[in-house]
Structure formats: structure tokens, C-alpha cells
Amino acid sequence: MVEQDIVVEDRAATRKGARALPSGRWAKNAWRLSVLPLLAFFLIPIVVIFTRTTPSRILASLSDPQVYQGLAVSLKTTLISLGLILVLGTPLAYLIGRFKFKLKNLVETLVDLPTVLPPSVAGLALLLAFGRTGPIGSVLSHWGVTLAFTPAAVVMAQIFIASPYYIRSASIGFGSIEDEYMQAAELDGAGPWQLFRYIILPMARYALLSGGVMSWARALGEFGATIMFAGNFLGRTQTMPLAIYLGFESNLEAALTLSVILVGISCCSLILIRIITSRMSSKLE
Amino acid sequence: MRSRFGFVVFLVLALIASACTPQGSPAPTAVPLTELTATSTPEPTATVAPIPTAIAMHPPAITLNVFAASSLTGAFGDIGKAFEARYPWVTITFNFAGSQALATQINSAAPADVFASANNSQMEVVTKAGRIDTSVPKPFVNNRLVAIYPRANPANIQTLQDLAKPGLKLILADKTVPVGAYALKYLDNAARDASLGANYKTDVLKNVVSYELDVKSVLTKVELGEADAGIVYTTDAATDTTSQTGQLAIPDALNVIAVYPIAVVKDSPNLSMAQAFVDYVLSVDGQAILTRYGFIPIQ
Numbered sequence: 001m002v003e004q005d006i007v008v009e010d011r012a013a014t015r016k017g018a019r020a021l022p023s024g025r026w027a028k029n030a031w032r033l034s035v036l037p038l039l040a041f042f043l044i045p046i047v048v049i050f051t052r053t054t055p056s057r058i059l060a061s062l063s064d065p066q067v068y069q070g071l072a073v074s075l076k077t078t079l080i081s082l083g084l085i086l087v088l089g090t091p092l093a094y095l096i097g098r099f100k101f102k103l104k105n106l107v108e109t110l111v112d113l114p115t116v117l118p119p120s121v122a123g124l125a126l127l128l129a130f131g132r133t134g135p136i137g138s139v140l141s142h143w144g145v146t147l148a149f150t151p152a153a154v155v156m157a158q159i160f161i162a163s164p165y166y167i168r169s170a171s172i173g174f175g176s177i178e179d180e181y182m183q184a185a186e187l188d189g190a191g192p193w194q195l196f197r198y199i200i201l202p203m204a205r206y207a208l209l210s211g212g213v214m215s216w217a218r219a220l221g222e223f224g225a226t227i228m229f230a231g232n233f234l235g236r237t238q239t240m241p242l243a244i245y246l247g248f249e250s251n252l253e254a255a256l257t258l259s260v261i262l263v264g265i266s267c268c269s270l271i272l273i274r275i276i277t278s279r280m281s282s283k284l285e
Numbered sequence: 286m287r288s289r290f291g292f293v294v295f296l297v298l299a300l301i302a303s304a305c306t307p308q309g310s311p312a313p314t315a316v317p318l319t320e321l322t323a324t325s326t327p328e329p330t331a332t333v334a335p336i337p338t339a340i341a342m343h344p345p346a347i348t349l350n351v352f353a354a355s356s357l358t359g360a361f362g363d364i365g366k367a368f369e370a371r372y373p374w375v376t377i378t379f380n381f382a383g384s385q386a387l388a389t390q391i392n393s394a395a396p397a398d399v400f401a402s403a404n405n406s407q408m409e410v411v412t413k414a415g416r417i418d419t420s421v422p423k424p425f426v427n428n429r430l431v432a433i434y435p436r437a438n439p440a441n442i443q444t445l446q447d448l449a450k451p452g453l454k455l456i457l458a459d460k461t462v463p464v465g466a467y468a469l470k471y472l473d474n475a476a477r478d479a480s481l482g483a484n485y486k487t488d489v490l491k492n493v494v495s496y497e498l499d500v501k502s503v504l505t506k507v508e509l510g511e512a513d514a515g516i517v518y519t520t521d522a523a524t525d526t527t528s529q530t531g532q533l534a535i536p537d538a539l540n541v542i543a544v545y546p547i548a549v550v551k552d553s554p555n556l557s558m559a560q561a562f563v564d565y566v567l568s569v570d571g572q573a574i575l576t577r578y579g580f581i582p583i584q
Contacts, residue, residue, distance in 0.1 A: 133510040148511050149454070149494035231495025231506075232459065246498075249385045250461045 049263055053256040066254040069235040070243030071261065077151055077239065078219045081158040085166050085215055088159075090208075093167045094200075097174030115164045122160055123228025130156065130229070153230035154237050158219035166208075166215040173207020174200065206280035210273045217269040221262065344374050347555050349562060350396050352380045352387040354403035354463065354545065355499045356428065356518050360578040361401070367574065368565050375558055383499035384408075385461040391416055391550065398553040399562055401425070401545060403463035408546045415551075422546035425566050427581035429540050430464070430471055431519045432533040433507050440513035442533060446481060448514060449488035456503050456512040459496040464503070467541045468516040474539045504530075518543065523579035542581075 061067050095101075096108060114122060128134050131148045132141040140147065147153050177200060185199050201208070223241040230237040232246070240258050247255030353361045358381045365377040380387065380397070384407040391397050392414040400417065402408040412419045434442045440453050448455060458465030472486040497503045500517050507515040508529040522532045547566060549559045565571045572582040 127506075127509070127511065131509065131511045227498065231456070232497065233493070233495055237495070246459065246461065249389050 046263055049256070049259050053253070053260065057253060058257045058260060061253045061257040064251070064254050064257075065234065066238075066243050066247060066251055067257050070238055070240045070254075070258055073151070073154070073235065073238055074220055074240040077154040077158060078216055081155050081162065081219045082212060082216045084155070084159055085163045085219075086208075086212060089163050089167045090170060093170035093211075094174050096167070097171035098177075111164050111167050113164075114160050119161060119222065119224030120228055123157060123225035126153070126157060126160060126225060126229040148229060149231045149233070149237065151230070151237060154226055154239060157225035157229050158222050161222050161225055162215040162219035164215075165218055166211040169207050169211025169214060170204065173204035173211070176207070177203045206276050210276045210280075213269050213273050213276070217266055220265060346374050346376070347558060348376045348378055349398045349555060349558055350378050350380065351399045351401070351562065352382075352391060352395075352397045353399075353401040354384045354387070355381045355501050356403055356464070356520055357381065357401060357545075358501070359524055360520070360575050360580060363574045363577075364566060364571055367570065368562060371565075372558065372561070377562070383458075383462045385410075385463075386498070397550050398555055398559040399547065399549055401547040401566070403428070403543060403545055404466060405544060405546055406466065407463060408548065411548075417548045417550055421551075422548035423563075423567065424544045424583055425547040425563075426545045426572070426575045426583060428518045428520055428543040428545065429537075429581065430467055430516055430535050430543070431522050432514055432516050432535060433504070433522050433525075433530040434514045434533065435507055435510040435512075436529050436531060437510065438531055439510070442514055442531075445475070445533065445535065445539075446485075448492070449481075449485055450492070451488070453492040454494045454511075454513045455489065455492040456495050456497060456506050456515040457493055458500055458503055458516075459498060462497070462499055463543065464500040464516070464518060465496065467543050470541045471516070471535060471539060474541070478539060520579040 092107075092111065096104070096111070117125075127148060130137045130140070130153075132138060132146060137147060147156065181199055181203070182195065185195055190198070221241055222239070223245065226237070226239055227242060232238050232242055238246075240262055244255045244258045244262070247253075247258065351361065351365070358379075361379060361381075365379060369375055369377055380390070380395075382390075384402040384404060387400065388402065388407040388410040391400060391411050394416075397416075400408070400411060402411075402422075405422075408417070408422050411417045412422065432442070432445065432448060434440065440447070440450065442448070442453075447453070457468050460466050460469060472489055475481045476483055476486045478485075494512065495506070497506070500521055503515045504517050504521045504525070506512050507517075508525065514533075519532075522530060547563055549556065549563055553559045566575075567583070576582050
């Protein structure tokens with residue numbers, strides 16, 4: 001008898017709860033408000049950059065050497081870096097993505113190392129290795145090749161810092177290709193280059209593209225390793241981030257303009273990656 | 286099982302608690318305040334600022350934030366230790382960087398009590414923005430420039446004229462860094478010298494491979510042998526005790542006398558101790574420490 005009473009009372013309580021559903025739903029979803037602080041923390045600084053300058057001032061400052069030289073050096077070096085990353089990184093990504101071998105853990109750790117290493121440490125290491133008093137650099141300087149303080153050093157610093165992003169993404173893309181397709185193509189007589197061009201590349205293209213965009217954006221923002229290894233010289237090794245850092249102290253207009261440009265490029269890169277990856281996932285469905 | 290588990294938990298908590306409680310904060314040995322004014326230098330009449338009686342009565346612990354040019358790293362480190370020994374309730378935190386970086390930070394409301402710049406331009410950047418009154422900065426020390434080269438002297442630099450040799454790798458500091466601005470002034474002076482010639486400045490600037498963001502970077506890259514030569518302060522060259530670099534003196538007639546101003550920041554929460562620090566730097570003891578590091582004391 002007592003149990004029945006309790007059951008009846010419980011039903012009444014749920015009926016009461018059903019009537020009070022609006023507050024119940026609020027209580028269930030209130031936690032979502034806690035995401036606002038972090039989102040605002042990301043959004044506000046980025047928006048403020050755009051509010052501190054006007055489009056006309058941006059256009060006017062484009063003729064400032066610190067702005068257009070910084071842009072030119074950055075674009076030139078990052079495009080060369082991207083090319084080298086794609087050419088040199090693809091075989092490595094393919095190896096990591098599709099094969100098991102004895103030293104695989106070591107290789108993967110080595111490839112991930114530049115992302116965890118502080119960039120200034122990377123720059124110092126590059127200078128000590130490839131500077132003219134370093135083991136590699138001294139040999140090169142014998143043959144008249146200097147690396148430190150040249151655009152080549154900028155490219156090397158960018159490749160060191162940015163290639164892991166491409167290699168990781170590409171290796172996942174390569175690894176996701178089903179063996180059956182490869183075997184079927186080989187049965188049909190495809191050689192290694194045909195295999196790569198008609199099967200592997202198309203099937204992994206979204207991973208390769210998004211990895212490439214990611215590593216290019218990272219190379220564009222590279223600062224610590226660059227200033228250590230390549231130094232700072234307007235028009236030769238002064239990249240956009242370096243120009244912004246210097247501009248902050250002496251030429252605020254240039255710094256603001258370059259910041260707007262860099263934020264714009266970063267946003268576009270991320271949107272591009274989203275489009276690519278959403279195409280990739282929709283293809284899988 | 287439960288009691289054993291409870292015992293382990295208790296042990297862990299006890300360990301954590303013992304690690305967290307301050308292990309008897311190092312109480313300074315009771316020294317009568319009068320003895321604190323005694324200095325270690327053998328000067329019989331040390332003109333040292335006396336401790337105001339107001340702060341002689343068990344003052345609360347405070348931290349002073351001193352922003353100083355990177356060329357002052359060694360000297361101010363010693364000055365800071367001496368100051369903390371005299372005023373045990375004060376802890377000094379130094380921020381050493383290029384003066385242009387410090388000026389920017391101060392104008393961005395960084396917490397600073399004292400600013401010691403390597404040139405008047407960067408001090409003016411701060412006085413113009415208002416955090417230091419225009420009348421407050423005082424010169425406290427001078428410095429001079431010197432040309433340096435790596436110990437091995439790969440470019441065989443013997444005279445100042447060699448800095449204009451084609452193909453030389455020269456490192457200077459950026460023109461916004463005081464030592465970089467001073468170096469450009471030296472080149473202007475040199476261009477008026479008959480023995481160096483009117484093209485000296487352009488030829489030397491053609492040899493620059495990098496404009497660094499502070500003087501220590503110039504020194505390090507020359508020490509590493511990555512460049513053939515650099516221009517730094519005589520005080521920086523003096524810090525190289527292991528002889529990684531050689532020095533090429535710049536004659537006084539062409540040299541630039543760098544003037545370092547120091548000032549208390551207007552809104553410092555510890556105005557009296559900040560002023561005491563500035564006074565110490567300007568005192569005989571402070572100037573002695575600076576001279577030890579190769580600076581030229583203010584007359």
C-alpha cells in the first residue's frame with residue numbers, strides 16, 4: 001500500500017515537472033553559457049585590430065617600404081617553403097602513413113619535434129648547425145655558400161617549423177587509402193608513378209590540401225626561428241611578423257596594416273581548410 | 286583494506302601539506318637598522334642616502350620593477366643585490382631588454398617603478414606619453430662604442446677602415462635600438478673624417494647583414510663567429526671575459542658618448558623606494574659598480 005502511494009506521488013511529481021519543463025530545459029542547457037568567455041577571449045582581440053585602423057589608412061600605408069617589403073619577403077619565402085615542404089614531405093608522409101618499420105616511433109617523434117620545440121630554440125639550433133661555424137655550415141662556406149642571414153635561412157626556418165603540419169595531415173590521408181584499390185590498380189598493370197598519380201594523389205587530395213594550407217599559414221607566422229637564424233634586414237629577411245614586431249616600436253601604422261593582412265590571411269586559410277575537410281567528409285558518406 | 290587505503294591517503298596529504306607550508310621563511314638575521322647604512326667600500330665618507338625614519342619602522346615587503354636597457358644587465362644586477370642587502374624588505378625584479386621595447390611596454394601600462402634607458406630618445410617616448418614627467422629623467426652614466434670581431438678574426442680586421450671592406454659581414458642593432466642609433470651617428474661622424482672618406486658610411490652600411498633587436502644579440506652573433514664584425518658598447522665588450530671577441534677601439538673624436546637617463550615612473554606604487562633606488566644608482570656606490578663594468582660615471 002505504501003509503495004503504491006509513493007508511485008502515485010512520483011507520477012504526480014513528474015506531471016508537475018512536465019508542467020515546469022521550461023525551467024528544467026534551462027537548467028539542462030545553462031552550462032552552454034560557460035563557453036562564452038573563451039569565445040569572447042578569442043574574438044575581442046581580433047576584432048580590435050580591425051577597429052584601430054581604417055581601410056583608407058591601410059591602403060595609404062601599403063606604399064610604406066616596411067609594409068610592402070615585409071609582404072614581399074613573406075610571400076616569396078613561404079611559397080618556396082611550401083613547394084619544398086610538398087616535394088620533400090610527401091615521401092616521408094607516405095612512409096609514415098602506410099608502412100610499419102622498426103624505427104617508426106623514432107621517425108614520428110622526430111617529425112613532431114619541431115612543433116613542440118620553442119621556435120627560438122629551433123632558430124638557435126639552426127644557427128649552430130648551419131651557421132658558418134657549425135658542422136654543416138662550415139663545409140658549405142668552404143664552397144662559398146652562406147646560409148645564415150639570407151632568404152635561404154628564412155626558408156629553412158619556415159620549413160623546420162611548418163613541415164610537421166603537412167606531414168602529419170598527409171600521412172593520415174595516405175593511410176586512409178584502402179589497400180584494395182592499390183592492389184586492384186597493380187593487378188591492372190599500374191606502375192609506381194601511375195599508382196601515385198591516379199590512385200594515391202586523388203584519394204588523399206583533401207588531406208594533402210588541408211595540410212598544405214595549414215603549414216603555409218604556420219610558415220607565414222614564423223618569427224622566433226627566423227630572427228635567430230636569418231636576422232633582420234629590410235627587403236631581404238624581414239618577414240611580416242618581424243616587421244610587425246619592429247613596427248610596434250617605431251611605426252605603428254605599418255604594424256597595424258600588416259596585422260590586418262595577416263589576420264585576414266589566417267581567417268581565409270582556416271575557412272579554406274573547413275571547406276576542404278567538409279568536402280572530404282561529405283565524400284565519405 | 287579500507288584502513289590501509291585511508292592510511293596511504295593520510296600519508297599523501299601529509300606530504301603535500303608539508304611541502305606547501307613555508308619552510309620557515311628565511312628571516313633576515315636581526316641587524317640593527319643603523320648597521321644597514323654601512324657600506325662595503327673602503328670610502329670613509331660614503332655619501333649614501335640615509336634611510337628615511339618613516340620607513341625604518343618594520344616596513345612591509347615590497348617589490349620594485351626596474352626596467353633597464355640590456356647593456357645594464359651585469360651592472361644593475363650587482364646594484365640590485367647591493368640595494369636589496371641594504372633594504373632587506375625590498376625585492377627588485379629586473380626587466381632587461383632593448384630600450385625601445387621597454388619604452389613600448391611602459392607606454393602599454395606595464396607595471397614599472399624605474400626606467401633606465403640607453404638613450405634620451407627612448408626616454409622621450411615615455412615622457413611624451415605621460416608616464417614619466419619631462420623634468421624627472423636624470424643622466425646617470427655614459428657609455429661608448431667599440432667595434433668587435435670574433436676571436437679568430439676571419440675577415441682580418443685591423444683598422445676601422447676595414448669595416449668598409451667589400452664582402453665583410455657586419456651586424457648592427459636596429460636604428461630604433463639605442464646602440465643602433467649611436468652606431469649610425471658614429472658613421473656620420475666618421476664620414477666627416479678625412480682618413481676614412483666620405484663614402485665610409487655607405488660602404489659600411491652595404492656590409493650589414495642583419496639589424497638585431499638588442500645589443501646582446503649583436504654581441505652573441507659575433508661571439509659565435511657568425512659575423513665578421515659588430516658595433517656594441519665598450520661595456521658589452523668588457524663582459525666577454527673568455528675572450529671570444531677582439532676589440533677595435535673607436536677614437537674619442539669620432540666616438541659617440543651615449544647618455545643613459547634614469548627616472549621614476551609617475552604612478553609607481555612605491556615612490557619612495559623607487560626614488561631611493563635612483564638615488565643609489567647616482568650615489569658613489571652605484572657609480573662605483575657601474576665603473577667596474579666599464580661604464581663612464583657621471584661627473
